[in-house]
Amino acid sequence: MAEQKPGWARTLGGWGATLGIFFLFQSAVARPYYIPSGSMMPALRTGDRLVATKFPYGFSQASLMIHGKDIAPARLFGRMPERGDIVLVVRRGDGEDLIKRVIGLPGDTVEVRHGQVVLNGKAVPHVAVGNAMIPVDAAVPCDEGPLAAFRKPGPDGRLYCQLPLYRETLPNGASYDVIDLGDRVLPNGYLSPGDDYGPITVPAGRVFLMGDNRDQSADSRFDSDELGLGGPVPVETIAGRAEFVTHSFDGEGSWFNPLAYVKAVRWDRTGATSRPRRAD
Numbered sequence: 001m002a003e004q005k006p007g008w009a010r011t012l013g014g015w016g017a018t019l020g021i022f023f024l025f026q027s028a029v030a031r032p033y034y035i036p037s038g039s040m041m042p043a044l045r046t047g048d049r050l051v052a053t054k055f056p057y058g059f060s061q062a063s064l065m066i067h068g069k070d071i072a073p074a075r076l077f078g079r080m081p082e083r084g085d086i087v088l089v090v091r092r093g094d095g096e097d098l099i100k101r102v103i104g105l106p107g108d109t110v111e112v113r114h115g116q117v118v119l120n121g122k123a124v125p126h127v128a129v130g131n132a133m134i135p136v137d138a139a140v141p142c143d144e145g146p147l148a149a150f151r152k153p154g155p156d157g158r159l160y161c162q163l164p165l166y167r168e169t170l171p172n173g174a175s176y177d178v179i180d181l182g183d184r185v186l187p188n189g190y191l192s193p194g195d196d197y198g199p200i201t202v203p204a205g206r207v208f209l210m211g212d213n214r215d216q217s218a219d220s221r222f223d224s225d226e227l228g229l230g231g232p233v234p235v236e237t238i239a240g241r242a243e244f245v246t247h248s249f250d251g252e253g254s255w256f257n258p259l260a261y262v263k264a265v266r267w268d269r270t271g272a273t274s275r276p277r278r279a280d
Contacts, residue, residue: 030054031065032246033088033099038140039217040099042132042165042177043086043274047139047266048248050274052088052240057081062090062239069095071237080105080235081207084174084276086242089209089233093224099242100219101176104208104232111198112221115182115214117168118199125169132179134161138251146181146215174276181215194221206232242274 035048044050054063058078061071071090081087081102089098104110109120117124133154136142142151142161154160169175182195192215202208209229211217222228248269249261 035099039211039213040086041179041213042134043212044099045134045140045248047251048245048269050245051243053243054240056241057235057238060236062237067095069093073234073236075236078235081238082174083170083172084176086274088239088242089229090237090239091229092237097239100209100211102207103210104202106202106204106206108202108208109199110202110208112194113196115180115195119171127167129165129167129177131162132165134163136161139249173278175278176212176276178212178214197221200231202232206234208232244274245269245272
């Protein structure tokens with residue numbers, strides 16, 4: 001009869017197998033992701049927790065839970081993202097995971113003029129649809145720079161970040177809302193450094209990414225030394241696709257006070273989709 005392993009060895013083996021399955025699942029199937037900034041408002045808010053699937057575009061070093069900053073130029077079962085997808089991307093240089101929207105595909109010519117995207121020489125529809133009504137809280141204080149001008153009370157007396165919304169529709173019919181504080185909105189005019197960009201042509205094997213909060217996003221329009229993506233990114237650095245919000249916190253909770261932590265949940269955010277609408 002085979003000699004039975006000591007209890008400590010069986011325990012270590014069990015923990016090792018559990019961690020291995022956990023690592024494999026988050027590297028190949030799906031992983032949770034925390035939204036640390038407002039660069040993707042209104043679709044995603046600071047404090048959101050979402051699920052990102054790993055398999056839609058194939059697998060690369062970026063898919064791994066621990067991937068480093070230098071991503072190898074190789075993919076398995078590779079497929080190109082679609083315009084309008086929200087994706088996880090590994091920023092070259094520091095290995096930070098960012099979340100942005102796919103705007104341009106290989107061969108596309110991309111430029112931005114006064115905050116409006118121009119794709120292959122044609123302006124992407126940019127239609128005003130009113131204001132976002134994002135509740136002000138500890139995670140979204142709405143008091144930084146030009147945002148402070150939009151911090152106003154709503155009909156219920158609560159403070160809201162009432163940001164101007166525009167609906168974009170890409171050539172494939174993907175439609176979503178963006179925030180644009182441009183010179184058409186603020187009384188004294190406002191142009192962020194990314195409001196005029198390009199034109200550039202997206203090289204083969206790369207995609208052009210932008211945040212939905214156009215004046216508050218470091219993305220493909222900005223160099224790495226500005227914490228941007230340094231232009232179109234290699235598809236191998238795409239780590240997955242954002243799917244939906246599982247839960248969200250307003251920043252008021254505390255691990256030392258479970259009741260306060262429960263009260264900090266933004267229940268209305270649960271289940272919010274991260275996929276674009278499709279125009280009829």
